Amino acid sequence: MAKRPFDIQAQPGFGFMALLTFFALYLPIAALVTYSFNTADSLSRWDGVSLRWFISAWHNSAVQDASVRSLVLAVSAAALSTIAATMAALATTRTRPYPGLTFKYAFINQPLMVPEIVTGVALLIVFSRIKVWTGYSGLGYLIAAHTAFCIPFAYLPIRARLESMDLTLERAAADLYATPWKAFRFVTLPLLRPAIIAGFMLAFVISLDDVVITEFVKSGGQDTLPTYMLGQLRRETSPEINAIATVFLALSVVLVTAFYFVNRRKP
C-alpha cells in the first residue's frame, strides 16, 4: 500500500460499493431472463433450458393483440407528440423573451410534474364521461393521453438542439430569396433531424413503457403489453410472463442503444 503513489481520487470502499450496486442492478434482470428459458410449468421449479415459453407466448392471441396495440399506440403517440413538440420548440427558442414564454415552458413540462396516478384518475373521470356521451370507446383516448405525456420528452432534445443553433443560416437563406417555409424545409429541418429522431425515440419508449395512465384510460379489451402483464401478475405466474418480459427487455435495450448512437453522432 505504502509504495503505491498517492491517488487523490481514491476513496476507501467506494469502488466496492459501486461494483456491488452494478451487481444489484443487473442481478434481478439476469434472474428474470434466466427463468424465461425454464422448461417447468411454474417459477418454483427449474427443469432445464428450452424455448417452450417463448413459443407459447408467441402463439398466445392475447399477447399478440396487446403487442400490436402497444406498437400502434407508441408509433402514433410518438409521431404526433414529435410533430407538436417540434413546432413548440421552434416557437419557444431563438427569440427574445416575449409575454407567455415562461408560461409555455411550464405548461409543456406540466405532465412531468404530476404523479402518473393522478393524471390517470383525472383522465378516467373525463374520458369515462366522454365515452358515455359520444359512444366512442376506441384507441383515440389512449393516443391522446400518450401524446400529451410524450410531448415534454420529445420537446427536450429538440429544444436543446435549437438552442445551440443560431439564426445565421436561416438569415442567409432569406437573403437568397428563400420563403420562410423553404428556409425551414431546406435549412432548419436537416440540421434538426438528429434531435427530431432522438425526440421520436424517447417518446416511443415512454409510450411503450407506460402502464399506469393506460390502465386507467383503456376501455375493456384494450390491453397493451404492459397492462396485460400487470393483469397476469395478479395470478400465479408462469414463465410465459418471463418470456414476454425478456423480449420486451431486449427491445428496450436495442432502442436505448440506438438512441445513444443517434445522440452521440452530433454534426
Added chain:
Amino acid sequence: MASAEQVAEEAERREIRDRWLLSAPALIIIFLAASGPLLIVVIYSFLTPGPYGDVVWKFSTDGWLSVLMQRDIFDDTLAFADAHLSIFWRSISLSFYTTVLTLFFGFPTAYFIATRPPKTREVWVFLVTIPFWTNLLIRTFAMQQVIRNEGLVNTALMALGIIKQPLQIMNTDAAILFGMIYIYLPLMVLPIYASMEKLDFRLVEAGYDLYAGRWQVLRRIIFPLIKPGVIAGSILVFIPSLGAYVIPRVLGGGKNMMLGNLIELQFGAGRNWPLGAAISITLMVLVMIALLFYVRNASGSQGAHG
C-alpha cells in the same frame, strides 16, 4: 404613412402571434389530455359519491373530510382514520428511506464512474442508463424474482444452510422498499454523476496539500461542490416514490398500500370518487411542496457558489 417604428412593432406583434400558433397544438393536447382533467379532479373532490361509482352533482366536503377523518356510524362523531393515516405514513416514510438509501449506494457509484478514464466512463454510464430506460413493470417483476419465497435470495440462503424456512419478503413494506431502491437508483446516480463530472480534482489535491484526510476532503470539498446534483437526485427519487403505484401493487400485495393504491381503490372497489379525487390533490400538493423545496435549495446553492 406608417412610421418605421410602427412597422417594426407590427412585425413583432405578428411574430409573437405566429409563435403562439406554432405552439398551439402542443398546448391544446396537453390541456385536453393532462392539465384540463386535473381541474375537473378539483371539482369532483367537492361532490357526492354516486351509488355505483362516479358522482352525484351535489356539493359536499365529505370527500376532503374523509382524507384524514372518519365519521362514526353510530354517533356521527369524527375521529382520525387510522387506515388512511398509516397509508400516508407508509408513503412518506418509505419514500424518505428510498431517497436516503439510493443516495447511500448512488453516491459512491457516481463517484466511481466519474473517476474512471473517459473511455470506460461512457460504458459505465451506459450500464446505468439501460435499467433507467427499461420498463418499470419489468424491473418490478425482476425484483420479484429475487425476493419471492422460491426466489434467488431465499434459494441461495437455504442452499448455504443459513435459513431453513424461506424468508417472507414479498408482500411486506421491505419488499416495496427494495423495489423502489432498485428502480429509482439510476435517477440518483445520473444527476450526481453529472455534477461530479465537472468536479475539479485540483481542489481535492489542494485539500490534501493542506493536510486534510480522505474523509475531510469528501465532506468539506467534494460534497459541497456536488450538492446540486445530490439535491436534484433526491428530488427525482422522492417524487416518483411518493406517487408509486405499480411497485406497491406488485411487491406489497393488497395490504401494504401506498397513496397511489389508495387512490385507485376509491375509483374501483371503494366507489368513492370524491375521496379519491381529494387524495389525488393531496398527493399533488405533497409533490409541489417537494418541488418548491428543490427550487429554493437549488437557487440557494447556486448563489453560494457564485
